[in-house]
Amino acid sequence: MLLAAIVTAATILAVITFRTTFKLDALRASATFEVTLGLADEKVDRVDRAIVESDDAVLQLGEPSHADDIPRRWRSLGARQTPTIAQVLVLDGSPAREIVAFASRVPGPADEALRAMLLRRVLPDLEVATLPLAQIKHLHKAYDGVFMLVTYWRAIESFPDGRQAERLVIVRHDLDAIARELLPQVVPEPGSPGQTSHVNVVDDEGKLVFGGPLNKSDLLVAVRFPTTLYAWRLQVAPASGDELTVQARRRRLGEMALLALSCLVILTGLVVILLANAQERKLHRLRADFVANVSHELKTPLALVRMFGELLMTGRVASEDKRAQYLQIIVHESDRLTSLIENVLDFARVERGKVAYDLAPGDLSLVVGRAVEACRYRAETEGMRVEVDVPDELPEVVMDERAIQLLVINLVENALKYAPGTDVVQVVISPPHTVKGEEAVTIAVIDRGPGIPAEDRERIFERFYRGRSARAGTVRGSGIGLALVAHIVGAHGGEVTVRDGEGGKGSSFVVTLPVHGPKKRRLGG
Ligand code: ADP
Numbered sequence: 001m002l003l004a005a006i007v008t009a010a011t012i013l014a015v016i017t018f019r020t021t022f023k024l025d026a027l028r029a030s031a032t033f034e035v036t037l038g039l040a041d042e043k044v045d046r047v048d049r050a051i052v053e054s055d056d057a058v059l060q061l062g063e064p065s066h067a068d069d070i071p072r073r074w075r076s077l078g079a080r081q082t083p084t085i086a087q088v089l090v091l092d093g094s095p096a097r098e099i100v101a102f103a104s105r106v107p108g109p110a111d112e113a114l115r116a117m118l119l120r121r122v123l124p125d126l127e128v129a130t131l132p133l134a135q136i137k138h139l140h141k142a143y144d145g146v147f148m149l150v151t152y153w154r155a156i157e158s159f160p161d162g163r164q165a166e167r168l169v170i171v172r173h174d175l176d177a178i179a180r181e182l183l184p185q186v187v188p189e190p191g192s193p194g195q196t197s198h199v200n201v202v203d204d205e206g207k208l209v210f211g212g213p214l215n216k217s218d219l220l221v222a223v224r225f226p227t228t229l230y231a232w233r234l235q236v237a238p239a240s241g242d243e244l245t246v247q248a249r250r251r252r253l254g255e256m257a258l259l260a261l262s263c264l265v266i267l268t269g270l271v272v273i274l275l276a277n278a279q280e281r282k283l284h285r286l287r288a289d290f291v292a293n294v295s296h297e298l299k300t301p302l303a304l305v306r307m308f309g310e311l312l313m314t315g316r317v318a319s320e321d322k323r324a325q326y327l328q329i330i331v332h333e334s335d336r337l338t339s340l341i342e343n344v345l346d347f348a349r350v351e352r353g354k355v356a357y358d359l360a361p362g363d364l365s366l367v368v369g370r371a372v373e374a375c376r377y378r379a380e381t382e383g384m385r386v387e388v389d390v391p392d393e394l395p396e397v398v399m400d401e402r403a404i405q406l407l408v409i410n411l412v413e414n415a416l417k418y419a420p421g422t423d424v425v426q427v428v429i430s431p432p433h434t435v436k437g438e439e440a441v442t443i444a445v446i447d448r449g450p451g452i453p454a455e456d457r458e459r460i461f462e463r464f465y466r467g468r469s470a471r472a473g474t475v476r477g478s479g480i481g482l483a484l485v486a487h488i489v490g491a492h493g494g495e496v497t498v499r500d501g502e503g504g505k506g507s508s509f510v511v512t513l514p515v516h517g518p519k520k521r522r523l524g525g
Contacts, residue, residue, distance in 0.1 A: 021252055021255045022252075025248050036221040040199075040221050044234050058070060058171055059153060061073040061074055065158040068100050070169055079105065084174055085172070086106075091167065118170060122150060122170070126150075135153055140231045149175055149228065149229060150173070155168075186199065187234075199234065199237075201235070214237045220236070220237045222235045223236075286464040287464075294340075296476050297476055297477070298337065301336045301337045312326055342406055347463070357488075360398065364443075365388075367399070367404050367405050371409045374405075375413055378413070384425060386412060386416075388426075394429065394431070395439075398514075399517070400491075403491070403492075404488070404492075407488045407489070407511065410484060412445055417476075417477065419447035425445065425446070426447075427443065427444070429441060435512055438514050440513060446501045447501060448506040449507065460498070462483060465479050465483075466479040485511070489511055492513050492514070492518060493519055494511060
């Protein structure tokens with residue numbers, strides 16, 4: 001359940017992050033687009049306004065009703081106010097459209113041809129019929145591949161006699177002048193400092209009219225000049241358009257990497273939790289087994305003590321010999337019980353790290369003898385013998401006698417437990433010899449049972465670990481005996497190993513104890 005919830009949450013998180021990243025990208029792109037569009041609009045407006053302002057200035061010259069005077073007055077106005085206007089032409093209202101007045105910024109021989117061109121080619125394109133009086137209109141068109149921009153409006157000429165006549169005023173803008181005077185104000189020179197965007201002007205076929213070519217970018221914005229140069233478009237591309245795209249891609253990659261990392265962390269966390277959970281469950285099971293096994297082991301000697309105690313209580317024991325034998329059994333079984341309980345208590349202390357060994361020189365053969373004695377009754381009931389082999393000369397060994405006795409009892413009891421049906425268990429103490437430059441003795445407990453499979457040898461000294469045969473069979477045990485043995489040996493500065501018994505049959509547990517105790521203790525005092 002928890003796992004499914006975590007995986008679902010992680011997936012939702014991933015999807016949301018994914019979507020947010022792409023949404024943010026789209027938002028950023030659209031924000032950039034908006035800004036660029038605003039910039040482009042502002043530029044075309046500026047150009048438009050400048051042209052229309054010139055037109056208005058000329059229109060004002062003829063107000064309220066002196067259209068015929070416009071060209072003359074315009075000539076005297078000077079170039080500053082209407083820098084882009086090249087010619088002004090006034091036609092009458094008759095269908096023939098006779099020229100009433102004309103003026104040119106720079107009069108010259110070309111004027112004649114220009115006038116002819118305006119009358120023949122441009123005039124038919126003007127939408128005069130529906131145009132209200134004094135309202136300006138523009139025509140922006142290419143004639144034989146050359147663009148022409150004219151502004152025109154209908155006006156009135158009043159004569160001194162009160163007569164009025166309609167006029168058509170045509171103003172021609174010089175596109176070269178527009179390119180020279182106006183466009184540079186809105187289209188920065190390529191590479192000029194502080195330039196944040198690339199701008200150019202193209203005609204309706206996309207041919208470049210002004211400025212340099214632009215980088216093809218997703219963020220390119222093109223807008224028409226709204227009223228005047230409407231056949232042309234102003235194009236704006238953020239100078240950093242490519243950079244923005246690269247940046248966005250890099251950012252997306254970074255965010256994806258972060259997302260992958262978070263997923264990895266979540267997954268690792270999950271694996272750790274699962275492993276810890278499995279470990280916890282295993283330990284729990286082991287503990288439960290342990291309690292059941294220990295209780296069972298305690299029951300057997302207790303039952304014996306009780307049985308022989310009751311026998312003695314009835315007073316119907318035939319001989320004094322029997323009596324003595326029963327009492328001995330009770331004492332030995334109580335000893336075994338004690339050692340069992342000590343085993344558990346010691347183990348608990350080891351687990352809590354609170355065990356303290358009382359190391360002092362002592363007689364090893366005596367301690368081993370006592371341990372073997374404690375196991376004798378069990379051996380006899382199993383029909384087995386425990387032989388002890390002690391060398392003639394044995395130095396005193398630094399040890400905790402109670403712990404070493406427990407150690408030997410554990411090993412002998414194991415031999416009796418796991419080698420049933422055999423006749424002898426040997427406990428052999430070696431004469432002192434040198435191990436790793438130190439004087440040491442070994443205690444070997446050798447049985448002739450089934451031995452220990454290689455895969456178990458590594459692990460039998462772990463706490464709660466029970467060998468495969470022990471788990472499969474009916475042999476009772478708690479899995480703490482050898483763990484305790486290993487701990488005791490460690491505390492004495494020695495080591496314990498297991499190998500095949502004599503002739504490759506059975507097993508042989510060999511405990512090596514340094515005669516003078518563990519090194520640290522000796523150095524310390
Ligand atoms: P247990 O309570 O199971 O005897 P131990 O720690 O004393 O726990 O032993 C661990 C395991 O080592 C046993 O379960 C058994 O499989 C194996 N073992 C110990 N001594 C012997 C032996 N003499 N012969 C065969 N197997 C042994």
